[in-house]
Amino acid sequence: MIAYCTNVHPAHDLAGVLDQLDRHAVGVRDRLEVDVLPLGLWLPASVARGLAADPVARRAFAAELTARGLSVSTLNAFPYGDFHDTVVKHAVYRPNWVDPRRLAYTEDCATVLADLLPASASYGSISTLPLGWREPWTEWDDAHAEAALTGLTSFLRGLERPVRLAVEPEPGCVLDTVADAVGWLADRVDPAHIGVCLDTCHLAVSFADPVETVGLIRRSGLSVVKVQASAALEVPDPRASRDALAAFAEPRYLHQVRENAPEGVLAADDLPEAFDELPGEHPWRVHFHVPLHAAPGGGLRSTTDVLVTAVAALTEEVHVEVETYTWTVLPDAGDLTEGIAAELAWARANLATGVAV
Structure with a gap:
């Protein structure tokens, strides 16, 4: 099944x-009429630390999940602390x-x-950030990040159940694109324990071909450990x-923008900056995760076609x-529980792949 x-x-x-x-996941499970709803669980660092230090607490938490008809095979460990501060931006x-x-x-x-x-x-899988934001980043940082991933690999080998790390490329980061991630990871990590998280919103923003991208990962000897089924905001005529796009220029999260110009992909680090820095003569894609089941209006689109094509290209x-x-910062978001259930229903109907969750 597919997690949220x-x-x-x-x-x-x-x-x-x-x-x-209790407020949302149980309601989503009921709306989908499933006995067990898979979650992609996010735990703030302080919560993860407390559970990791206390086997009794972990067993109690597992029992709480089971009692609610919820299961967990993947964690999102990209955000470390408060992911819902008034302003998150680069802090993530x-x-x-x-x-x-x-x-x-x-x-x-x-x-x-x-x-x-x-x-x-x-x-089990854990998605993580693509090393860090691109600035500042040096060869010293490269070496120390590699050492940290080597240390994590040794730790994962000692677990009783197999858990794999999925590095998630994101625009503006050290590993901006999937090609960047493959180039950095391929000769540095053990592919049995570390691979790629394919976030299809980020993939779409890069304007990379989804089929070629999946092939590149496969040829490198790495694997797609996890797919984050997400869609970017597409702007055919910026x-x-x-005016429609301005409604998405909210202050909490960073919304990187790419313009697909003939001379190459042009970049801005956030949507307000894009209005000033990019020519706007060619299509934009914006790092704003939009609901899978509901296309935006006002001349805007979503990149669900990239998601469907990428997932169809996977064989594993x-x-x-x-x-x-981004539900809490969407213009006219509507009811959160209903929205999540509708997204999952869309994903179950439109994504055809072997799902290990």
């Missing part, structure tokens, strides 16, 4: 995590993979996930759609996680 990512829900402690699941990339806190957090998540995995799960079983964390 709970990083859309603000939570500061374990009680808050369970409260959000801290700590990066040079900072020891990132390794400690990921190890905590792996410890928790190993105890939450259903008996039928072939593996000048004509400026992968974890699929619907990750629309």
Whole structure:
């Protein structure tokens, strides 16, 4: 089945995590009429630390999930702290993979996930940031990030259940595109334990061909450990759609923009900057996760075609996680529980692949 990512829900402690699941996940499960609803669970670092340090607490948490008809085979460990601050922006990339806190957090998540995995799960997956934001980044940072991933690999080998790390390329980061991620990871990591998280919103923003991208990963010897089923905002005519697009220029999250110009892909680090810095003469794609089931209006589109094509190109079983964390900042978002259920229903109807969750 296909999971949904709970990083859309603000939570500061374990009680808050369970409260959000009661308020939304249980309702989504009921609307979809399934006995068990898979989650892509997000745990703030403090919550992950507490659970990792206490086997009794992990067993109790697993029992709470089971009692609600929820299962977990994948964690989203990209956001470290409060993902719902008034302004998040570049803070989501801290700590990066040079900072020891990132390794400690990921190890905590792996410890928790190993105890939450259903008996039928072939593996667990954890998605993580693409090393960090691109600036500042040096060869020294490269070496220390590689050492941290080597240390994580040793830790994962010691777990009783198989857990794999999925590195998630994102525009503006050290590993901006999938090609960047493949080039950096291929000779540095053990592909049995570390691979790629294919976020199809990020993929679309890069204007890379989805079929060629899946082939590139395969040829490199890496694998797609996890797919984040997501869609970007597409703007065929930026000048004509400026008013509609302005409604998406909200202050909490970073919304990187790319313009597909004949001379190459042009870049802006956020939507307000794009209005000033990009010519707007050619189509834009914006890093704004829009709901899978509902196309935006005002001359705007979503890139669900990239998602469907990428998933269809996969031949291996992968974890699929619907990750629309932007519900709370969408113009006219509507009811959150209903929206998540509608997205999952769309994904179940439109995505055909072996799903390992």
